[in-house]
Amino acid sequence: MNAPSAPSAPLSPYSSALGKSNIEVHTLSVLVDNEPGVLARVVGLFSGRGYNIESLTVAEVAHAEHLSRITIVTSGTPEAIEQIGHQLERLVPIHKVTDLTLRGGAVERELAMIKVAGKGACRDEALRLADAFRARVIDASIESFVFELTGNVGKIDQFIDLMRPIGLVEVARTGVAAISRGPNPI
Amino acid sequence: MSNLMTGAEMVVRALQDQGVDTIFGYPGGAVLPIYDALFHQDQIKHVLVRHEQGAAHAAEGYARSSGKVGVLLVTSGPGATNTITGLTDALMDSIPLICITGQVPTHLIGSDAFQECDTVGITRHCTKHNYLVRQVEDLARILHEAFYVAQNGRPGPVVIDIPKDVQFALGAYLLPDRIEHKTYKPKLDGDADKIAQAVAMMATARRPIFYTGGGVVNSGLEASSLLRELAGLTGFPVTSTLMGLGAFPASDKQWIGMLGMHGTFEANNAMHDCDLMIAVGARFDDRITGRLDAFSPGSKKIHIDIDPSSINKNVKIDLGIVGDCSHVLRQLVDAYRAQGKQPDAGALARWWAQIDKWRARRSLSFKASDTVIKPQYAVQRLYELTKSRDVYITTEVGQHQMWAAQHYHFDEPNRWMTSGGLGTMGYGLPAAIGAQMAHPQALVIDIAGEASILMNIQEMSTALQYRLPVKIFILNNEYMGMVRQWQELLHGGRYSESYSEALPDFVKLAEAYGAHGIRCSDPADLDAAIMEMIDIPRPVIFDCIVDKTENCLPMIPSGKAHNEMIMPDEDADMGTMIDAPGKMLV
Ligand SMILES: Cc1ncc(C[n+]2csc(CCOP(=O)(O)OP(=O)(O)O)c2C)c(N)n1
Ligand SMILES: [Mg+2]
Numbered sequence: 103m104n105a106p107s108a109p110s111a112p113l114s115p116y117s118s119a120l121g122k123s124n125i126e127v128h129t130l131s132v133l134v135d136n137e138p139g140v141l142a143r144v145v146g147l148f149s150g151r152g153y154n155i156e157s158l159t160v161a162e163v164a165h166a167e168h169l170s171r172i173t174i175v176t177s178g179t180p181e182a183i184e185q186i187g188h189q190l191e192r193l194v195p196i197h198k199v200t201d202l203t204l205r206g207g208a209v210e211r212e213l214a215m216i217k218v219a220g221k222g223a224c225r226d227e228a229l230r231l232a233d234a235f236r237a238r239v240i241d242a243s244i245e246s247f248v249f250e251l252t253g254n255v256g257k258i259d260q261f262i263d264l265m266r267p268i269g270l271v272e273v274a275r276t277g278v279a280a281i282s283r284g285p286n287p288i
Numbered sequence: 289m290s291n292l293m294t295g296a297e298m299v300v301r302a303l304q305d306q307g308v309d310t311i312f313g314y315p316g317g318a319v320l321p322i323y324d325a326l327f328h329q330d331q332i333k334h335v336l337v338r339h340e341q342g343a344a345h346a347a348e349g350y351a352r353s354s355g356k357v358g359v360l361l362v363t364s365g366p367g368a369t370n371t372i373t374g375l376t377d378a379l380m381d382s383i384p385l386i387c388i389t390g391q392v393p394t395h396l397i398g399s400d401a402f403q404e405c406d407t408v409g410i411t412r413h414c415t416k417h418n419y420l421v422r423q424v425e426d427l428a429r430i431l432h433e434a435f436y437v438a439q440n441g442r443p444g445p446v447v448i449d450i451p452k453d454v455q456f457a458l459g460a461y462l463l464p465d466r467i468e469h470k471t472y473k474p475k476l477d478g479d480a481d482k483i484a485q486a487v488a489m490m491a492t493a494r495r496p497i498f499y500t501g502g503g504v505v506n507s508g509l510e511a512s513s514l515l516r517e518l519a520g521l522t523g524f525p526v527t528s529t530l531m532g533l534g535a536f537p538a539s540d541k542q543w544i545g546m547l548g549m550h551g552t553f554e555a556n557n558a559m560h561d562c563d564l565m566i567a568v569g570a571r572f573d574d575r576i577t578g579r580l581d582a583f584s585p586g587s588k589k590i591h592i593d594i595d596p597s598s599i600n601k602n603v604k605i606d607l608g609i610v611g612d613c614s615h616v617l618r619q620l621v622d623a624y625r626a627q628g629k630q631p632d633a634g635a636l637a638r639w640w641a642q643i644d645k646w647r648a649r650r651s652l653s654f655k656a657s658d659t660v661i662k663p664q665y666a667v668q669r670l671y672e673l674t675k676s677r678d679v680y681i682t683t684e685v686g687q688h689q690m691w692a693a694q695h696y697h698f699d700e701p702n703r704w705m706t707s708g709g710l711g712t713m714g715y716g717l718p719a720a721i722g723a724q725m726a727h728p729q730a731l732v733i734d735i736a737g738e739a740s741i742l743m744n745i746q747e748m749s750t751a752l753q754y755r756l757p758v759k760i761f762i763l764n765n766e767y768m769g770m771v772r773q774w775q776e777l778l779h780g781g782r783y784s785e786s787y788s789e790a791l792p793d794f795v796k797l798a799e800a801y802g803a804h805g806i807r808c809s810d811p812a813d814l815d816a817a818i819m820e821m822i823d824i825p826r827p828v829i830f831d832c833i834v835d836k837t838e839n840c841l842p843m844i845p846s847g848k849a850h851n852e853m854i855m856p857d858e859d860a861d862m863g864t865m866i867d868a869p870g871k872m873l874v
Contacts, residue, residue: 135471138420139408150413181600188597194417194437194472 127156127177128203129210129280130187131288135195136162136170143193144172153186154178157212157255157277169197173280200288202280210280214258219246220269228268235261246271291462295424296321296455299388302431304331305464308359310350310725311335312343316363318390318403321455323361335725335754338746340367342718344374344445345744348383349722352705353680355508357384357438358722364390365403368449369410373712375445376414380709381531382506384443386434387415393453394422407449416444421451424459432464441474442595443506474594478611478619485607486566486590487623493564494635495587495642496524499547499576502531502708503569503593505701507613511535512701514617515568521624523636525643527555529570531708534698544643545652548576549844550690553651553853554643559584560850561642567591569613572602573709574873582849592616651842652694653856661811663688663763663834667695667735670761673818678730680723682706684716684740687769687840688762692735714743717760721747724756731759731822738764738831739788748801751827759821760829762794765836773839777862778871798829809833846873 134140141160148155156175163171176186183201190199202208216237218228225247232239232249235257241248251261255278262273282288293301299322303311312335315323326334337343340362347358358378362371368389378385392401408420417437419430427450434446490496498519504511512535519526519542526536527547536543545552547559556578559565565587570576572591577583583603591598591605592613599608609616654664667688681696682705683689689706698704705723707715716734724732734741741762751758771786795805804824808817808831821828841856847870854862 138422139412142409143412146412181604185597185601188595188599192442192595192597197471 124179125177126180126183126203127175128183128201129208129278130174130176130190131200131202131280132172132174132190133197133288134170134172135197136168137195140170140195141172143195144174144190147189147193148176151189153182159277159279173278175278198288200282202282202288205282205288207283208280209283210254210278211252212255212258212276212278213250213252214262214273214275215240216249216251216262216265216273217246217271218249218265218269219271221245224268228265231261231264231268237261291460292458293461294321294325294455295421295427295450295457295459296325298424298427298459298461299431299450299455300325300329300332301461302428302464303359304329306357306432306435308332308357311359311361312337312346312350312722313361314340314343314363314367316367316390316403318364318392318452319361319367319388319455321452322388322390322450334361335721335750337718337721338749339744340370341374341714342721342744342747342750344371344378344385344387345712345715345718346722346725346747346750347385348374348378348381348715349682349705349719350726351383351385351722352505352719353702353723354726355702356726357386357435359386359388361388362390363403364392364407365405368405368407372410372414373710375411375447377707377710377712377715378445379414379416381707382443382502383445384438385445386438387445387447389447389449390455391420391449391451394451395453397451407447411447414445415447416442418447418449420449421454424454424457427454427459428462432462433469435464436469437472441472442503474612475610476594476612476615478592478609478616480619482607482609483616483619483623486609486620487627489564489588489590489607490522490524490566490624491627491629491631493524493631495562495639496522496564496566496631496636497558497562498524498526498536498566498568499528499559499570500526500532500535500568501529501570504532504535504613505569507569507594509701511569511614511617514614514621516540518617518621518624521621522631524566525558525640527551527558529573529576529708530693530706532570533693533704534701537699538697539699544647546693549578550694550840550842551844552647552694553649553842553855554646556844556850556853557646558643562587565589567593568617569593571598574602577603578844579847579849584850649855651853651855654838657835658811661809661814661832661834663691663765663838664695665811666761666763666814666832666834667691669814670733670735670818671696673815674731674733674822677822678727679703680705680720680727680730680732682716682719682723682732682734684734684736684743685711685713685770686737686740687765687773687838688735688737690770690840691763696735713737713740717741717744717758718747718750720758720760721750721754721756724751724758725754732756733759733761736760736762737769738762738766738791738794739768742792745797748798748803748827748829752802756827757825758827760827761821762829762831763834764791764794764831765834765838766791767836769838770840772837776839777845778866780863794829794831798827801827803827803829805829805831807831807833846870
């Protein structure tokens with residue numbers, strides 16, 4: 103979304119981010135009241151303050167309690183990411199913000215559906231690679247497959263790269279969902 | 289009273305139960321049911337403004353001068369959009385407001401109906417929180433919750449958008465018995481270990497300073513008196529932001545003046561050279577810090593704030609204490625007393641001696657004149673002639689605002705109302721009306737510029753209608769003086785569009801509204817003219833003709849550090865002082 107200002111841009115004397123070289127990628131888990139507009143508040147916060155969103159997923163996770171869980175992958179300096187957490191906490195309908203990356207030991211998964219078209223040897227090659235990645239075929243026609251693949255972002259990226267020369271048509275990805283390891287909730 | 293009532297009745301009832309005695313508003317189709325409910329009662333006084341922006345600023349002035357929540361009521365569409373500047377102003381300055389907007393009926397939402405706008409969408413970025421009430425069953429809870437959200441934690445504006453069908457619908461009213469908010473529970477007390485650390489840092493400081501802000505005022509009278517107590521206990525110097533003026537008495541010998549872009553030489557140099565900075569309810573705004581990488585390079589910084597996002601936002605903090613100012617100051621006073629140590633007296637005395645040297649530069653001085661009224665002199669006289677009274681000061685935005693901050697002195701909080709964060713021209717007159725509504729017997733003065741005052745001049749009618757004897761003291765320099773000053777500083781004195789052309793005759797303007805007009809241009813007449821203004825029990829517009837080209841100094845120019853101020857005797861070559869990166873800043 104909002105690209106961080108290029109490190110070569112002249113430094114503002116008002117800016118404390120001298121040399122933004124230490125950019126990190128963090129996964130934030132945000133528990134919110136599932137009420138109208140709550141996603142707009144979160145997204146608006148990111149665009150309004152110039153923070154990055156690499157990926158965002160949201161769905162209700164507890165119907166009776168009206169709780170939704172938003173998983174945001176963001177990038178920035180450690181100070182900027184700490185600031186993002188605090189700014190999220192200011193939003194009234196937010197229950198809890200957890201930086202899963204800072205906490206350590208979270209599992210992250212993304213689901214992708216990948217459409218590949220081709221004939222003959224291409225089809226064999228696509229199926230062989232899908233097997234190696236444990237991608238499932240969820241739709242097939244004489245000249246195409248749709249694969250379903252779950253994994254971390256890197257694995258999905260890699261699979262897509264491999265499909266490109268074979269006949270990649272299009273991709274739908276869910277964005278990252280993440281949860282901490284061990285017996286306790288966040 | 290049965291607890292079954294219409295949504296409109298519920299609005300009025302909830303306001304009453306929240307202790308609201310005054311609201312500011314403007315009617316229209318989408319709020320007629322609420323206006324009808326107001327008609328049937330006399331507990332809440334409605335003040336009819338002349339523009340919805342005026343309602344928002346009036347509510348701010350009311351809130352800031354009384355410590356209560358300010359309430360405004362406007363119609364859908366243009367009524368709502370006209371409040372945006374005021375809501376943003378309240379958000380930036382942390383003023384608790386409730387803004388009730390009418391909305392088209394729920395079945396028309398999304399159809400581009402007449403006077404429909406996406407009020408919650410538009411105001412999402414300029415409110416602390418907002419609500420669209422979709423059914424009458426939610427209304428009472430939302431109304432009470434909105435008051436809770438507006439006042440608790442870091443205060444701010446809350447919008448409640450109520451579709452017209454919800455105003456007509458019958459529903460059960462709920463009393464505002466103790467609200468347990470589901471998610472929003474700000475932390476009030478500072479962590480005990482951090483309090484202990486803070487006190488240890490204070491007891492070993494050699495060049496300490498209290499840097500206080502609007503948060504102290506927001507936290508209530510208790511916070512101001514605890515600040516005085518803590519300053520007295522420690523003997524440390526105290527400076528404040530524009531928003532915090534009055535929380536610590538300007539007449540106290542530990543007061544070293546306002547800091548920041550137009551702060552005193554002693555305050556800014558003390559900030560730069562201190563070894564311990566204790567920030568209380570202040571947010572390290574760019575007007576305060578100047579050049580960030582040269583900001584107070586040698587100090588340890590303690591930051592007390594109710595908003596965790598303020599800590600480490602702009603400046604790296606060594607010890608952040610999240611909590612309400614009054615709670616944390618109480619904890620600090622107690623802990624400081626209990627530990628019994630005092631900082632090195634010799635070091636503190638040397639620090640004060642250094643501060644006195646800076647003070648001796650007399651950074652607020654100006655060249656006196658007996659032919660033309662110097663704007664600083666006008667504020668000084670206004671102060672001398674009004675200080676013994678029960679007085680509330682508001683301002684517009686520009687040089688006059690800074691001169692007011694520099695030369696009018698406050699010994700109590702809630703006496704000074706100015707648009708700090710947003711810098712909204714047109715704030716002062718409606719804010720004065722709000723303050724006068726809260727304090728009918730007080731002397732309320734808007735220190736104004738001739739350009740700013742025209743931005744909400746229509747509120748003169750409001751002042752007249754409600755017999756509010758507000759005084760508008762215009763420092764008329766025939767320029768958007770602050771713009772002119774920056775053009776001198778940054779753009780070679782090319783005064784592009786900053787001359788106040790075609791001004792009205794302010795005396796006649798006052799008379800046209802039914803107010804009293806005074807003009808003064810001779811320093812010899814000034815005192816008598818000010819006394820005339822004070823003595824007239826009606827609204828007054830005072831057109832004070834001042835030196836046209838006076839600059840507001842001292843000044844930390846953009847991009848410079850606290851110890852690189854332009855002093856009053858140095859403004860001759862102002863045009864050559866700022867380098868290219870500095871010119872990029874605002
Ligand atoms: C609504 C709004 N528009 C523009 C500005 C930019 N601005 C800041 S000060 C100023 C000039 C104000 O002139 P005046 O009211 O005469 O005050 P002076 O500086 O002359 O005392 C302007 C245009 C602003 N702060 N607010
Ligand atoms: Mg002017």
